[in-house]
Amino acid sequence: MSNGIVAKLDDKLRAKRESFDKIPVVDIAALLDRSNEHKVAKEIRWALSNAGFMYVKNHGIPQDFVDSVFDVSRQFFDLPMSQKMELHVSKSNVALRGYIEPFGENTDPGKTKDLKECFDFGPERSTLEGPFFGPNQWPSSLPELRELTYGYHQKMVDLAKKLLRGIALSLDLSESYFERLMRNPISIQRLLHYPPQTGYIGEEIIGIGAHTDYGNLTILAQDDVGGLQVMNRHGDWVEGIPIHGTFVINIGDLLQRLTNDVYLANMHRVVNSSGRERYSLPYFIDADFNAIIEPLPSCVTDSNPLRYKPVTCGEHKFGRFAASYAHLAKA
Numbered sequence: 001m002s003n004g005i006v007a008k009l010d011d012k013l014r015a016k017r018e019s020f021d022k023i024p025v026v027d028i029a030a031l032l033d034r035s036n037e038h039k040v041a042k043e044i045r046w047a048l049s050n051a052g053f054m055y056v057k058n059h060g061i062p063q064d065f066v067d068s069v070f071d072v073s074r075q076f077f078d079l080p081m082s083q084k085m086e087l088h089v090s091k092s093n094v095a096l097r098g099y100i101e102p103f104g105e106n107t108d109p110g111k112t113k114d115l116k117e118c119f120d121f122g123p124e125r126s127t128l129e130g131p132f133f134g135p136n137q138w139p140s141s142l143p144e145l146r147e148l149t150y151g152y153h154q155k156m157v158d159l160a161k162k163l164l165r166g167i168a169l170s171l172d173l174s175e176s177y178f179e180r181l182m183r184n185p186i187s188i189q190r191l192l193h194y195p196p197q198t199g200y201i202g203e204e205i206i207g208i209g210a211h212t213d214y215g216n217l218t219i220l221a222q223d224d225v226g227g228l229q230v231m232n233r234h235g236d237w238v239e240g241i242p243i244h245g246t247f248v249i250n251i252g253d254l255l256q257r258l259t260n261d262v263y264l265a266n267m268h269r270v271v272n273s274s275g276r277e278r279y280s281l282p283y284f285i286d287a288d289f290n291a292i293i294e295p296l297p298s299c300v301t302d303s304n305p306l307r308y309k310p311v312t313c314g315e316h317k318f319g320r321f322a323a324s325y326a327h328l329a330k331a
């Protein structure tokens, strides 16, 4: 029956993402050896437009090496608090490198305090150059930390570039599209420790509060404890179960902006109710500090009109950190 009224749905009301109850697993072997890049690109497109997350397998980084980084990371977090606080992130000025204690960074500050503790570093610099670029702070009592984790960081840079080649292809861009935005990209390697929580666990304190990542791409190694949760289209939290030998990949705000919301920077959080210590190794790669991120013309259409103004990568990213770091909020 027609009453003559033709509905015109506001784009915000359109159900354009498929829901998911499992984060997709993408085998990237054929992207890395270039034997079938377009097949992989298609799977990447489904994953990033619907879940904003995917696991990748056959990524070429030996699990033994990842395990050795977890081992040394555990040793770092086992150091006395006084030694860790000597490396506090506030001592690195705006380089934002060093140790962050429980409740020192809260990613959902209005609602949740983050129980996690972190250690952040990035490409070595001898002096402070500006936000995100400056000297790392390494613990003198654990020289292996630097040796192992810095090598891991290099491998992450490499893998990120390969994944970004696949992401460019998935958006029908030239495979080198991201290179011009990434001559000296913001690159942060983080080590994370989530102490176990027992008894009643409410939203006031969890491992890491619900958030989207701030930049372009995140590559996460997690141990076998579990606790990562990712939101699906219905607003339900889907478990990011540990899958041996994989990395969890997700995109951040800047890639969502670049794609005019075609790709999703999805909400996620960690609740460690396992009774065990949980460790993870997120790596964040963005664009150059001054790179301008604005929607790709190919992602702006009549049914998906322009949603974002241009923003510089560094300005966006630093703003999000400033809102979540207790020591910057106080300053």
Ligand SMILES: O=C(O)CCC(=O)C(=O)O
Binding pocket: 190, 192, 208, 213, 220, 222, 228, 268, 269, 270, 280, 281, 282
């Ligand atoms: O530890 C995890 O599984 C997730 C960490 C995370 O979301 C982050 O560091 O942004």
Ligand SMILES: [Fe+2]
Binding pocket: 211, 212, 213, 268
């Ligand atoms: Fe995150």
